[in-house]
Amino acid sequence: MPQLLDDDGVRRALRDLPGWERDGDALTRTAALPTFPAAIAVVDEVAALAERADHHPDIDIRWRTLTFRCSTHSAGGITDLDVRLAASISAVLHNAQPVTQ
Secondary structure (H helix, E strand, O other), X not given: XXXXXXXXXXXXXXXXXXXXXXXXXXXXXXXXXXXXXXXXXXXHHHHHHHHHHOOOOEEEEEOOEEEEEEOEOOOXXXXXXXXHHHHHHHHHHHXXXXXXX
C-alpha cells in the first residue's frame, strides 16, 4: 500500500506542481478550457493515463471547466501516486493550453 505523505511532504510536492493546491486529503486543480469539446478531450486523455497507472482522479466537469482531485482513498490521503498523477494531468493541461491554469 502507498505511504501517506506528511504535511511537509505535501508542501514540497506542491512546489513542483504549479496550479495545484491541497484541499484536505487531496491535491486539486481547476482549469478552464476554450471549449466543451476541448475539455472532454482532456478528460479522455487523463482517463487513458489514469488507466495505465491504475490510479484515478475524481473529475468534475462544468461546461468547459474541469476540476481534478487526486487522493489515494485506500491510504486515506495524499501519496506519491497522487503527486505523479497530478504531474501527468499538468502535462496534459499544458499541451491543451487551458484558458486558466
